[in-house]
Amino acid sequence: MSCKKTQELIIDYLDGNLDQKEQQIVSAHLTTCISCQKSLQELQLIFDGIDQDPEELPDASMKVNFEEMLQKEKETLSDSKIVSLQKNTKNSWRTILQIAATIALILSAYYLGKQQNNQSISQEIAVLEKEKVQLKQEVTISLIENKSASKRLQAVNYAEEFEKPGNEILKALINKMFYDDQINVRLAAAEALTKFSDLEMVRKALVHALEIEQDPGMQIELIQILVSIEEKRAVPSMEKLLQNEETPNYVKDQVTIGLPSLI
Numbered sequence: 001m002s003c004k005k006t007q008e009l010i011i012d013y014l015d016g017n018l019d020q021k022e023q024q025i026v027s028a029h030l031t032t033c034i035s036c037q038k039s040l041q042e043l044q045l046i047f048d049g050i051d052q053d054p055e056e057l058p059d060a061s062m063k064v065n066f067e068e069m070l071q072k073e074k075e076t077l078s079d080s081k082i083v084s085l086q087k088n089t090k091n092s093w094r095t096i097l098q099i100a101a102t103i104a105l106i107l108s109a110y111y112l113g114k115q116q117n118n119q120s121i122s123q124e125i126a127v128l129e130k131e132k133v134q135l136k137q138e139v140t141i142s143l144i145e146n147k148s149a150s151k152r153l154q155a156v157n158y159a160e161e162f163e164k165p166g167n168e169i170l171k172a173l174i175n176k177m178f179y180d181d182q183i184n185v186r187l188a189a190a191e192a193l194t195k196f197s198d199l200e201m202v203r204k205a206l207v208h209a210l211e212i213e214q215d216p217g218m219q220i221e222l223i224q225i226l227v228s229i230e231e232k233r234a235v236p237s238m239e240k241l242l243q244n245e246e247t248p249n250y251v252k253d254q255v256t257i258g259l260p261s262l263i
Contacts, residue, residue: 003029003033003035003036006026006029006030006033006036008146008147008148008151009022009026010026010036010039010040011143011151011154013026013027013040014040136158136162137162137165137166137168137169139158140155140158140159140169140172141155141168141169141172143155143158144156144159144172144173144176145172149182149184149185152176152180152182152185153182153184153185153188156173156176156185156188156189156192157188157192159172159173159192160191160192160195165196167201170193170196170199170201170202173189173192173193174189174193174201174202174205176188176189177189177190177193177205177206177209178205178208178209178212183215183217183218186215186218187217187218187221190206190209190218190221190222190225191221191225193205193206194206194225194228194229197225197229197231203229203231203233204233206222206225206226206229206231206234207226207231207233207234207237209222210222210223210226210234210237210238211237216247216248216250216251219241219247219251219254220250220251220254223238223251223254223255223258224254224258226238226258226262227258227261227262230261230262231262232262232263234262235259235262235263238255238258238259238262239255239259241255242255242256242259
């Protein structure tokens, strides 16, 4: 099996959606191809681990060390001869203050170390999260241009999961919404872009999509999206649909319902 064919089947391989023969063929190829093994590992990292970061906690030894230090300090300051507060009040209070000061110093050192350790862990997590998001974006962009419509649809769904997608992701989604030859991919891309409709480039793209779209089902989807985000710039395109004799009546009905809320 070629690398290209393996790349097309690798997601279904991970999901266990291949038949037994294809599963065996892909497995055989992966045992000999380092490049495809790397692709498999990257996809496994994304699909299985993207939302499963373990909670990072400070090293438990910090607490143990602190308790050991505190116990040693108690033993050092403790004496078999107990000092009577009544006999030597001044010296007794001095001893108590020394103990208190020592404990306070140890506590301060412990919590400072804990804070610094937490900051270090947080920084490491942030770096790993950034790298993971970047990797997922690269894989998503690659998959969104796949020849398989099912893979493109999967990629569109992955893209929707990003909280703050990069421009390359948005451009890829917009391109799929405009030009993909499969209506279900175009519909999914439009729906995914709705999540990012606070961005100007996305709003303009949705308006333009309605201007050029010929499929009635896609027209209805775009009308509903534009009405829901209250995009007034879509009004001229909707009015053209009403005036066009070739526009199906059910599309005109949708325009009639949504247009008043934009005017």
